[in-house]
Amino acid sequence: MAARKAASGKLALAPVLDLNEASVLHGQLMSMRGKNIVIDASAVERAGVQCVQVLVAGAAAWQADNKSFLVEKASDAFETTMQLIGISEANLVAKEI
């Protein structure tokens, strides 16, 4: 467990999570595979579905890797968008097992 905790990372989401950002976010997540990760969603002003797709796929990947994937400090816009498009917290969280 200690060894796992040694590798961890933080990812701050951009304010605008639009089509262009989806590829960027995908690249960032791919480069952080294998680490526990904390996503900072406090700056998000607009979240598009494609970025959410990447985040949900990310959560599933982290779950499969047995690493933790946590979204914290979500902005109102981020949270409301998640509710609006029917994505629950469970879709976005992978817990270290």
Add this chain to the structure above:
Amino acid sequence: MDMNEIKEIFFQECEEQLAELESGLLKLNDGDRDPETVNAVFRAVHSIKGGAGAFGLEELVAFAHVFETTLDCVRSNKLEPNQDVLKVMLRSADVLADLVTCSRDGGSVEESRTRGLVKELEALANGEAPPAAEAPKAAKPAAAPAATPTDDSGFQPIPFTFDGFGEEEDAVEQFTYEVTFKPARELYAKGNEAALLLRDLSRLGEMSIACDTDQLPALESMDPEASYFGWKISITTPKSEDEVRAVFEFAEWDCELEVKLAEVSADEELPMVPVPFDLSALDEEPAEIVEPQPKAVAAVEAVSSVAKAVNAAVEKKESAAAAAAAATQNNAVAAASSAGQTIRVDLDRVDRLINLVGELVINQAMLSQSVVENDTNGTSNINMGLEELQQLTREIQDSVMAIRAQPVKPVFQRMSRIVREVADMVGKQIRLVTEGENTEVDKTVIDKIAEPLTHMIRNAVDHGIESPEKREAAGKDPEGTIKLSAKHRSGRILIELIDDGGGINRERVKQKAIDNDLISPDANLSDEEIDNLIFAPGFSTADKISDISGRGVGMDVVKRSIQALGGRISISSRPGLGSTFTMSLPLTLAVLDGMVVTVAGQTLVVPLTAIVETLQPEASAIHSFGANQRLISIRNSFCPLVDVGRILNFRANQANPVEGVALLVESEGGGQRALMVDAIQGQRQVVIKSLEANYTHVPGIAAATILGDGRVALILDVDAVVGASRGQSLKPEMSLAAAG
């Protein structure tokens, strides 16, 4: 890319949409009931409306809106597209086309026309149309018009009240709809955002949503720009189904969408999550986002390529290249139903390429010639390489020519409108049948053929087809048929216009020609010659000058236009059965297959299509006639011999025919002449260079070309040369005819 260029793209797309619209309506008219045809028709009007909205073309938007509303009734099976309905639709398509033209070129469409049609369209949408227009679906709430951009432009959106749904819309009545929404990749690619559409939907009422994430692949194999999520939504709202659909109006083609009234017991596969009413957190949109106000988005996104470009111009965020790429890509999407992948290229660029390839051909010919001159045995590697080069050049040239080739379909479609309008005007029933619309020909030919063809069609409707009463009396179908067909034949395009009317009244034509001093009263003319008199300048058989087929300047102008294109026109007619006009036109105006000949030391090119045969005259076959005329006897018939060198003033005196070669050519009216030249050098394809553009018009010369040795050769205008020779011999000919 400035706004004008974007607007230009919009108008180009309008042309395509209008063509789609018309061809779809004609298909429906022929009994096609494929829902995709109806959809294509609807889409066409819808796209025009959307794009027009982006440019503030209110009149166009207003009319398109009413038209679209009625089409929507057809789409949703509320209105049966029978012949009467389609008549209104076709006329509406004509007005829409006129409105587009006016929006582009200025001017205005007669208000009474637009207003009258709006009323008719509204009546159809209201179910006041023919009995077939009953509303079968009673359970649906009244469909109020979706967007109402028309309020301030004189058109009132129509409230639909279908039979069986008698009750007034009740403000407190609530409906629950089940909405299934699955965006396609294109939805995002065109700048739409599913979350915003869902936000707008949620504002209509109380909404619960379930997101289907099953399609989402693993992170490493996913495409971040693809669309994987879909939604199942339940919404309770006082709004009509159409209003619910209207939320997705401008993304409708890029998603799977189903909206239906909820069943009493909805069987939920996915757990629904209520969506919060307070969505204010989503209202603040950062300034730098490329996201116009919702209304503007709606309007702009309709013509998506334009939308991209508008965004580019307004936001200055995308480079012109990106906008152009988007325009091309989206255009392909818009035209998906009709074509494969296409790109839009400025015609000037294609022409420049054609010119350059022309230069290449000439250069290659020059190179070949100098190699041949220096390599008499013709076995060197250079010589063999050159042959391959020659073949390649020819292939490149053919391919480049193919770029300019376009199907004749748009011109043919325009003709169906003319038939409709003119037939209405003269109270005749006429059906236009087209064949071979996909036959391709050079764009210049297409552009120039429209006018003569229009004239001929008008003539056929006005003079060719008889009135329904006359037809019935003659035992014919009261509905006349005009057939317009196109096909390729030996390197040319053959366009035929066949009517099943009364045929040419030869007695009247002959009398008219005599009255107009075109022929002498006792001239003995064959049926074919009489028929061809209608092409004579100033000839008109219409007893009254009508608005439709002009003032007797008709057919000779048609003939001249066709000839100016290097084409020929002929007519054959059978009394009581109808007439056939046949036009033969070159496929391209850029190259020409020609016979290279020598005349008085000059090199000339005679178009191969004009030449019937070549022959070496014998002294016994030459006969003098009058002071300067000579005839050549060919297989027991006489043909005037024309010395090209003399006609073009290359030499002062006529050459000895026995020392030269005679080219038997067919000229206008089908008559033959023997053109005398000194020698034949060979046959060659030559690149046509305009004399007018580079020098000035020379009588008797059609154009010029550059030969392999670098010299300029003139291309003979066969008809002009024959005409000039006839000018000298016209009188003797007439007296000959008079003598019988």
